Amino acid sequence: DTAVSQTPKYLVTQMGNDKSIKCEQNLGHDTMYWYKQDSKKFLKIMFSYNNKELIINETVPNRFSPKSPDKAHLNLHINSLELGDSAVYFCASSQRRTGRLGTFGSGTRLTVV
Amino acid sequence: SQQGEEDPQALSIQEGENATMNCSYKTSINNLQWYRQNSGRGLVHLILIRSNEREKHSGRLRVTLDTSKKSSSLLITASRAADTASYFCATDDYAGGTSYGKLTFGQGTILTVHP
Numbered sequence: 758d759t760a761v762s763q764t765p766k767y768l769v770t771q772m773g774n775d776k777s778i779k780c781e782q783n784l785g786h787d788t789m790y791w792y793k794q795d796s797k798k799f800l801k802i803m804f805s806y807n808n809k810e811l812i813i814n815e816t817v818p819n820r821f822s823p824k825s826p827d828k829a830h831l832n833l834h835i836n837s838l839e840l841g842d843s844a845v846y847f848c849a850s851s852q853r854r855t856g857r858l859g860t861f862g863s864g865t866r867l868t869v870v
Numbered sequence: 871s872q873q874g875e876e877d878p879q880a881l882s883i884q885e886g887e888n889a890t891m892n893c894s895y896k897t898s899i900n901n902l903q904w905y906r907q908n909s910g911r912g913l914v915h916l917i918l919i920r921s922n923e924r925e926k927h928s929g930r931l932r933v934t935l936d937t938s939k940k941s942s943s944l945l946i947t948a949s950r951a952a953d954t955a956s957y958f959c960a961t962d963d964y965a966g967g968t969s970y971g972k973l974t975f976g977q978g979t980i981l982t983v984h985p
Contacts, residue, residue, distance in 0.1 A: 761912070798956060798977050798978050799975065799976075800913070800958065800975040802972055802973065813972050847912050847913070849912070859915065860912075861911075861912025861913045861914070862912050863912050864910070864911070864912055
């Protein structure tokens with residue numbers, strides 16, 4: 758069973774559309790994250806939730822809205838998609854006290870055309 | 871601003887050789903971590919070294935940290951074709967507390983190990 762699973766794996770959509778990426782972890786971790794990796798492989802944190810509470814919210818356009826219905830799920834909704842949103846989005850989870858990113862999902866490659 | 875910067879950007883070696891990757895950073899840190907990313911996959915945590923440690927080992931991995939130079943190195947000994955991946959350093963620069971995983975990554979070193 759996959760520890761951190763995110764869907765879809767690939768997403769191709771037109772500018773202006775609204776899309777969601779889902780993430781689920783079955784590790785019992787208390788913290789979940791969304792990271793964005795651009796075309797140059799540069800990885801940057803977007804959001805982090807601990808026990809459903811938003812604890813990290815980096816400078817991200819408000820078109821991006823995370824939602825955590827419970828501590829095992831962290832979804833990412835993106836409104837009015839732009840070309841610059843094309844990237845690979847990674848979900849990750851960890852136990853807060855360890856200070857390290859425990860487990861990553863395999864990524865969602867978003868292409869906006 | 872980008873914190874960890876890896877050097878070299880790409881490294882190509884033969885199986886059995888050692889691979890050394892370097893990372894420089896700019897601010898004070900709690901710890902520095904190294905991750906591996908296989909093509910098309912998420913990151914895998916390799917090793918964490920705290921700011922008061924100078925060297926750490928894990929299997930064929932050896933990490934050093936020089937806080938005076940704000941640099942770290944990752945050495946992979948006796949490399950294998952399966953070590954082919956991108957390697958990233960990441961800094962936890964949340965002074966005095968827990969970063970909750972807010973790490974700052976560099977752009978990585980692409981390592982290719984030829985069989």
